[in-house]
Amino acid sequence: MPDIERRFVIDLPIEAAKAKAVGLLDDLAKPWGLNAEWTGATATFKGSGAKGVLKLEAKGEGQTQGAIEIGLNMLVRAFKGKIASEVDSGLDKIGAERVAGQ
Template sequence: MADINITHPHKLPHKKAKAAAQKVADQLAKEYDMASEWEGDVLIFRRSGVSGSLTISSQEATIEIQLGFLLKAFAPAIEEKVSAKMKKVFSGKA
């Protein structure tokens, strides 16, 4: 079960939704030193102590993040930051 689960609606065409998801992944990679790769419409990301996925559908984007023991205490702050980034990029204005 995910420690963080955020679903954000969008009205973007599929190609733009994937580009927005990649933007979120790039920002996470920069801030948290994470690697990511696409498996169809699911972006898988991981690093030591963190793993998860960002799934794109026609009307929403869902991110699920599993945190290691040491990062669980920071879950609320991480969730807030990721939610804000998703809202920004999936609004189509980023």
């Protein structure tokens, strides 16, 4: 089970949403040293103490749903709140609407 999990919807077609998601991962990569690799609409990423996946899927006309899941090692779990806050800010920045309960 991931330490941080967010589900979201973006009112953009999947290619435009992916461009935004690339920017989100780039922003997270800077402070947390993450390296991402994309295969289609799925990115796997890892860095010191963290690894995860970001998945996008076309939901309908001009809308994309997505999920980001991040696992943290024991040392990095102390920063879970800060990392979750940065993920939430990044999702807000790209115009993603979080699914209820996230």
